[in-house]
Amino acid sequence: MKNKKYILEMFPYPSGNIHMGHVRNYVIGDIYARYQKLKGFDVIHPMGWDAFGLPAENAAIEYKTHPQDWTLNNIKKMKEQLSTLDLSLDWEKELATCDKDYYRFQQEIFIDFYKKGLAYKKNSLVNWDPEDQTVLANEQVIDGKGWRTGAVVEQKELSQWFFKISHYAEELGNSLDELSEWPEKVKIMQKNWIGRSEGCEIVFNIEDSEDKINIFTTRPDTIFGATFIALSINHEILKAIFDDKIIKKIKIDFDNCDDKEKIGYELPIIAINPVTGDKLPVYVANFVLDTYGQGAIFGCPAHDDRDFEFATKYKLPIRKVMDCSDEELPFTEDGVMINSKFLDGMKKDEAIETIIKYFENNKSGNRKTNYKLRDWGVSRQRYWGCPIPVIYYEDGSYRVLDKDELPVELPYDIEMDGKGNPLIKHDKWRNIICSKTGKRALRETDTFDTFVDSSWYFIRFLDNKNPDRPFNEEIVNELMPVDKYIGGIEHAILHLLYARFFTKALRDIYDLKFSEPFKELFTQGMITHKTYQNNENAWVLPSDVAIKNKKLIQISTNQEVKEGPSEKMSKSKKNVVDPDEIIKNFGVNATRAFMISDSPPERDLEWTDAGIQSSKNLTNRIERFFSKDFDNKKISEDQNKFIYKNLYEMDKNILNLSLNKYIANIFTLFNYMEKEQINIKNDLGKKILICLYPLFPSLINKIFKDLFDQITDDIKWPLIDEKFIIEKIIDLPIQINGKFVTTYKTQIDYKINDIYDNLITTPKINEKIKDKKLVKKINVQNKIINLIFN
RNA sequence: GGCCUCGUGCUGGAAUUGGUAGACAGUCUGGACUUAAAAUCCAGUGGGAUUUAUUCCCGUGGCGGUUCGAGUCCGCCCGAGGCUACCA
Numbered sequence: 001m002k003n004k005k006y007i008l009e010m011f012p013y014p015s016g017n018i019h020m021g022h023v024r025n026y027v028i029g030d031i032y033a034r035y036q037k038l039k040g041f042d043v044i045h046p047m048g049w050d051a052f053g054l055p056a057e058n059a060a061i062e063y064k065t066h067p068q069d070w071t072l073n074n075i076k077k078m079k080e081q082l083s084t085l086d087l088s089l090d091w092e093k094e095l096a097t098c099d100k101d102y103y104r105f106q107q108e109i110f111i112d113f114y115k116k117g118l119a120y121k122k123n124s125l126v127n128w129d130p131e132d133q134t135v136l137a138n139e140q141v142i143d144g145k146g147w148r149t150g151a152v153v154e155q156k157e158l159s160q161w162f163f164k165i166s167h168y169a170e171e172l173g174n175s176l177d178e179l180s181e182w183p184e185k186v187k188i189m190q191k192n193w194i195g196r197s198e199g200c201e202i203v204f205n206i207e208d209s210e211d212k213i214n215i216f217t218t219r220p221d222t223i224f225g226a227t228f229i230a231l232s233i234n235h236e237i238l239k240a241i242f243d244d245k246i247i248k249k250i251k252i253d254f255d256n257c258d259d260k261e262k263i264g265y266e267l268p269i270i271a272i273n274p275v276t277g278d279k280l281p282v283y284v285a286n287f288v289l290d291t292y293g294q295g296a297i298f299g300c301p302a303h304d305d306r307d308f309e310f311a312t313k314y315k316l317p318i319r320k321v322m323d324c325s326d327e328e329l330p331f332t333e334d335g336v337m338i339n340s341k342f343l344d345g346m347k348k349d350e351a352i353e354t355i356i357k358y359f360e361n362n363k364s365g366n367r368k369t370n371y372k373l374r375d376w377g378v379s380r381q382r383y384w385g386c387p388i389p390v391i392y393y394e395d396g397s398y399r400v401l402d403k404d405e406l407p408v409e410l411p412y413d414i415e416m417d418g419k420g421n422p423l424i425k426h427d428k429w430r431n432i433i434c435s436k437t438g439k440r441a442l443r444e445t446d447t448f449d450t451f452v453d454s455s456w457y458f459i460r461f462l463d464n465k466n467p468d469r470p471f472n473e474e475i476v477n478e479l480m481p482v483d484k485y486i487g488g489i490e491h492a493i494l495h496l497l498y499a500r501f502f503t504k505a506l507r508d509i510y511d512l513k514f515s516e517p518f519k520e521l522f523t524q525g526m527i528t529h530k531t532y533q534n535n536e537n538a539w540v541l542p543s544d545v546a547i548k549n550k551k552l553i554q555i556s557t558n559q560e561v562k563e564g565p566s567e568k569m570s571k572s573k574k575n576v577v578d579p580d581e582i583i584k585n586f587g588v589n590a591t592r593a594f595m596i597s598d599s600p601p602e603r604d605l606e607w608t609d610a611g612i613q614s615s616k617n618l619t620n621r622i623e624r625f626f627s628k629d630f631d632n633k634k635i636s637e638d639q640n641k642f643i644y645k646n647l648y649e650m651d652k653n654i655l656n657l658s659l660n661k662y663i664a665n666i667f668t669l670f671n672y673m674e675k676e677q678i679n680i681k682n683d684l685g686k687k688i689l690i691c692l693y694p695l696f697p698s699l700i701n702k703i704f705k706d707l708f709d710q711i712t713d714d715i716k717w718p719l720i721d722e723k724f725i726i727e728k729i730i731d732l733p734i735q736i737n738g739k740f741v742t743t744y745k746t747q748i749d750y751k752i753n754d755i756y757d758n759l760i761t762t763p764k765i766n767e768k769i770k771d772k773k774l775v776k777k778i779n780v781q782n783k784i785i786n787l788i789f790n
Numbered sequence: 791g792g793c794c795u796c797g798u799g800c801u802g803g804a805a806u807u808g809g810u811a812g813a814c815a816g817u818c819u820g821g822a823c824u825u826a827a828a829a830u831c832c833a834g835u836g837g838g839a840u841u842u843a844u845u846c847c848c849g850u851g852g853c854g855g856u857u858c859g860a861g862u863c864c865g866c867c868c869g870a871g872g873c874u875a876c877c878a
Contacts, residue, residue, distance in 0.1 A: 188794060189873060197877075217878060230878095262876080292877045299878090305791085306876055372877055492873085597815070598802050606802070610816055618815095620829090660803070664814035671814090733810045738859040740810045742844095764844090778858050784809045786858050 004479055005041040007033045008458055010487030010495075011048045014074040014096075015055060018081045020527045020569060021488065023579050024605065027595040028524055028659065029486045030087045034694040035654045037088070038717035044479060046093035046461040047082070049075050052103075052385045053450045061418045067384040068412060071098055081580065086588050086697045095464045097453035102460060103386040104407030105470035106452065110389060112509045114400045118164045121398070124377060128156035133420030135381045160379040161388055161446070165501045169194055169371040171515075172500055181520035183602075186492045193493050195372025200356045201294070202365040204229060207270040207279065211237055216293030216370050220359070221351035222300040224340040225321035227311060229271045229282045230264060230297050232290035241267055254286040262287045262310045273298075274364035275355075285310065293370055302329050322348075376498065378449045381421045383414060385447030391434060392442045405435065408443065421445055454495055455502035458482055458517060473511045485518040492523065522657055525604040529575040531564035539574040566606050577607055589699045590616040596659035596695070618663075619699060621670055622692070626680065626703045633679040642672060643684065644724040650691045651720065666692065681707060687718040734759065735786040736768045744785075752779040759785070 009029040012022055033045040056067035063070070075096060082089070095102050113119040126135045131151040135158070165172075173194045176187045199218035206212065213229060231237065233251055242250075250265060257263050264285035271280045280298070287306055288297055301311035301318040308330035311318055323338045324331035337343040342358075343351045359365025379388065387408040389401040401408065411429040414422040423430065423445040434441045456470070462479045463471040496518070503517040532540040532552070540554050540561050547553075554561050569576045583591050593615035599605045646669045653662040669688070673680070680688060686708065693700045693712060701712045731743040732750075742764045746755055756777070760766060765787075772789035779785050 185794065185872085192793065192874065195877060199878085215878085219878070260876085287876050287878095289877065297878050304878070306878075309876095370877085489872090600803080603803095608802085608816080611802085614816065617829090624830090661814085664804075667814050731810090735809080735859070738809095738857090740859095743810070776858065780809065783806095784859085786809080788858055 003041050004044060005033075005036045005484070006044040006462075006479055006482045007036065007484045008046065008461075008482045008486070010485070010491065011050050011454070011457060012078065013050045013053060013055070014071055014078055016074040016077055018078055018579055020577060020579055020582075020607065023085060023591065024527055024595045024601075025486060025488070025524055026082070026085060026087055027592045028522075028601050028657065029484075030085075030089075031592075031596070031654060031659060031662075031694045032484060032486075032657060034088050034697065035717070038690065038693065038715065040716065043088075044093075044462070045088060045090055046464075047087075047089045047091065048094050048457060048461065049078075049096040049098075050450065050454050050457075051075065051096040051098035052447075052453055054382065054384070056384045057382065057416065060416045066412070067416070068098065071096075071384075084580075084583050084588060086592070088697070093461045093464050095457065095460055097386070097450070097457065098384070100407055100409055101467075102457075103453070105460070106386050106448065106456070107389040107401075107406050107408060108403055108470055109456065109506070109509075110448075111400055111403055111406075113163065113505060116505070116509055118167060118505055119161060119378075120164065121159055121161055123157050124160050124162075125155045126158050126160065126377075128154045128158075130154060132418060135379075158379075160377050161390075162375040162377050163452075163501070163505075165376045165498075166371060166373055168501055168504050169196070169373045170369075171504060172373075172497065175500075175516060179516060179519075179521070182518075183521065183523055186489070186496065186521060186523065189492045190497055193373065193497065196369060197371075198367075198369050199352075200359060200365050201368045202274060202298070202359060204271040204274060204280070204298070206282075207272060209269065211240065211269075213237065213271060213282075213296050214294040215296045215298050216368060217298065219300070219303070219352070220355045220365070221337065221340075221343060221346075221348055222303050222321055223273065223275050223298070223355060224343065225300040225302050225319045226273055226278070226280060226298040227301060227317045227319055228299040228307075229280050230285040230288045230299055230310070231267075231282065232288040232295035233284055233286070234290040235284070235295045237269075238267075238284060241269065250284060257286065262306070262313060264310065264314065266314075274362070275358070281316070283310075283314075291374060292372065303332055305330050305332065376449075376501075378452055379446040380449050381445070382447050383410070383416070383422045385450060386410075386453060387423075388444045388446055388448060390444040391432065392444065393434070393437075393439055394441075398444075399434070399436075399441075402436070410447075423447075451494060451498050455498045456506065458485075458499070459503075459506070471510075477511075477513045480512075481514050481516055482518045484520045484522060486522045486524060488526070489523040496521070522602070524601050525599070526568045527605050527607055528566040529569050529577065529607040530566050531573050531575050532561045533564060534559050534561050539572070541574045569607070582612065586612055586616045587619065589619045589696045592695055593618055593663065597663050598660065600660050601657055618667065618670075619696065621674075622696070622699065623703070625670060625674060626685075626689075626707060633677060635679060635682075635684060639676055639678060640684070641724060641727070643669065643678070643688065644720050646672075647687060647691050647718065648720045648725055651717070654694060662695070666695075686715075690715050690718055730782060732782070733784045734765060735784065736765065737788055738786060741765060741768060748782055752777060752785065760787075 007029060009025050012018070029045070033043050037043045051071050056071050059065065059070050060067045097103060110119055128135060129149055129151055131149040173191060173196050176182075176190055179187060197218050199216060200220050201214055201216050202220060202223070204213045204215060213231070215229070233247070233254060238247055253263065262285065264283040267282045267284060269282050271282050272278070273280055287310070288295060299307035299311060299316070300321070301307040301316065302320045303322055308318070310316070318329065319339065320329065321337060321340045322331060322335040324335050334348045337346050337351050340351070343354060346354060356365070356367050360367065387410055389406060389408045390398055391401065392398045411423075411426055414426055416422060430443050430445065432441055432443060433439070459471055459476055459480065463475050466472060499517050504515055506512055507515055530542055532542060532545050532554075534540050534554055534557070544555050545552055545561055546555050552561050552563055553559060567573060567575065579591070590612065594612045595605070597615055598611050646665050650662055650665045653659065653665060679685075689700050689704055693715070697712075704710055704712050726748070728748055729745060730748055732746050734741050734744050742762065744755075744759055744762065760769060769787070769789045774787065775790045776788040777785070778788070
């Protein structure tokens with residue numbers, strides 16, 4: 001396919017009802033897809049379902065149903081809802097991630113990841129809800145309590161599967177620079193998340209001990225100012241010094257103290273500064289992260305805010321190693337080194353280079369690049385997800401299954417009681433005899449994080465019926481990457497980073513020729529709506545509010561209500577509008593129009609009754625206009641020009657997804673055509689209709705048929721010849737001394753000297769320049785003339 | 791605290807990327823049609839002044855700068871929003 005355009009909107013979670021956010025997302029994508037199709041591209045525009053996930057399990061418990069039944073039923077309902085939106089989707093490419101035919105290949109990919117060293121198992125701390133007997137995601141823990149049970153969440157160490165996203169940390173960061181069609185904002189967010197920093201790792205010896213402490217720092221230049229060492233509570237060395245009880249006690253102290261407060265305990269060991277030989281006290285401190293670097297820092301209080309705070313509190317020495325004259329400490333900017341022997345006189349960067357070389361020569365440290373990005377824990381103690389294809393033998397060893405043992409199918413006959421993962425209690429499914437060894441074994445009962453499902457669906461779409469492999473490389477290489485990916489900004493980091501990681505990993509495993517999944521990214525804004533609360537602070541439906549005697553009152557109770565800000569639509573704040581209702585009351589065309597009216601697609605759109613009504617008025621106007629008869633009128637050259645110019649603008653605006661301007665073009669066009677009574681039963685009329693078609697497919701289809709007895713299947717976007725648009729006579733703005741005075745009618749491509757004499761005799765200009773002398777003529781050809789008089 | 795984005799009429803927003811600020815829409819006001827309402831159509835709608843005009847002055851958060859010319863570029867300040875949060 002030579003002329004392909006792969007246009008994709010983020011697929012929805014099948015919650016059962018589409019909401020306005022979906023509508024906006026898919027309408028924006030559809031306008032673009034239809035436009036590109038009219039432009040002659042082979043458009044790929046699939047849709048599917050992000051169908052695994054927690055809500056299905058919760059719904060199953062609440063409504064005594066089965067996650068699968070609930071999900072499949074929702075998919076059916078939502079597909080019907082989508083069908084009312086006039087979307088041009090390739091439904092033959094449809095997929096649902098909960099379908100065995102999808103997730104079996106995800107299991108295959110996992111096996112490949114494992115073989116390549118990109119998937120591994122290790123112990124890690126997780127949020128454990130003791131009542132539900134399950135692991136919670138970070139965002140499901142609110143104020144230290146489980147969001148569903150309210151039970152205090154514990155930190156529990158579990159053996160979990162990880163994807164080695166850190167292997168690609170460097171590339172994920174670097175190749176962001178090549179994504180020129182991504183919003184700068186998203187790229188910055190990802191860069192910060194990856195958090196690359198350059199520095200070095202320094203080895204500190206411990207007095208009278210074989211133990212060593214490794215410390216990563218970006219400021220090795222301040223090593224002469226080091227006055228203490230601090231370790232995180234989970235640092236290995238602690239286990240050699242204290243028994244568990246004491247560590248637990250310190251942990252409790254740390255947990256109980258204020259987040260911002262820095263506390264620590266001195267340890268009975270002494271570290272040696274590898275450069276100066278100084279003896280440094282070693283602390284365990286609450287502000288040292290154990291997940292970054294080596295979970296240890298050296299403190300240089302004079303030049304670090306945090307170290308300064310800690311040193312002040314515990315009366316540790318503060319040694320200045322950077323000349324900052326009168327500046328108050330801590331001084332964290334660049335300066336000239338002092339009190340640092342061979343570093344003295346150097347600026348920060350030079351000092352860093354010099355000291356790293358010193359460490360490397362003395363074998364007491366190494367240059368190192370560190371990342372905030374940590375490996376991706378993908379195990380979820382959940383039923384409704386893709387099973388991880390691993391089995392465990394009685395001796396505790398495990399085996400990742402071979403591809404010929406797939407799929408590991410999720411059993412249907414489970415009991416959803418809300419207590420833990422039902423797979424654990426499903427003995428028949430869980431207990432197996434290993435077909436390769438004949439040994440008894442247990443299946444892995446964890447399933448994948450659902451972000452895994454959405455990390456490669458855009459590839460599977462292209463070959464969704466392939467029964468043998470995740471995808472055929474030839475097809476995928478031809479059709480990837482996605483040319484335009486449209487979705488919410490809330491996925492700026494996780495989903496988009498995971499998908500980029502998957503793409504790179506799949507490239508290195510299969511024979512894929514692309515490194516980035518999404519060439520252009522467009523993040524659309526949310527839909528907001530006014531909120532109202534009554535005297536008891538209960539939320540009130542906007543439709544239940546009216547103005548009476550200049551006061552806002554709730555219609556149903558006649559109570560006064562107060563108006564809050566316009567916020568993202570949410571059920572809890574009662575400020576949602578139901579797409580079904582809107583489409584029923586205003587029609588699909590007006591609904592589509594409002595999704596792009598009022599604000600640019602990348603910004604939030606405020607839902608207003610006046611707004612949707614205005615869109616409805618527009619569609620009515622269009623229908624009315626095309627049913628009128630201005631048959632015998634001839635179209636003048638000026639009229640032609642005006643209309644073509646407008647169509648030309650529409651073209652540009654859809655291409656840039658400046659869809660609010662596209663709507664403005666439509667209004668301008670109809671304001672004009674109604675006033676001028678333009679005859680549209682001709683080729684010009686056809687062209688106009690085609691330019692409206694991406695937004696109003698069903699409406700235009702109907703008009704097209706009524707007017708021309710022709711269907712819209714075979715139409716092409718009109719070529720607009722520039723000669724229709726370029727003006728030969730222009731109104732040139734004239735400035736005197738930089739201030740606008742008047743316009744001057746002239747031929748395009750005039751010569752300033754030819755028109756000058758005439759220009760200054762025009763009354764308005766003449767009046768301004770009386771008794772003044774010309775200093776300078778500034779001519780920006782065909783744009784503006786600025787005359788400087790003195 | 792750090793990073794980022796954004797401040798334009800009553801409101802949402804335009805402004806060819808440094809060249810006539812306020813397109814288009816909403817709101818409101820007045821008028822036409824109607825027994826009436828809705829719908830529709832017409833006119834007006836940044837502020838101020840005045841001789842009411844093809845008029846003048848001011849005006850894009852504030853102060854300064856660059857430029858023939860700044861909503862747009864630069865510096866500082868004020869305000870709003872987003873992300874991140876002791877990342878050594």
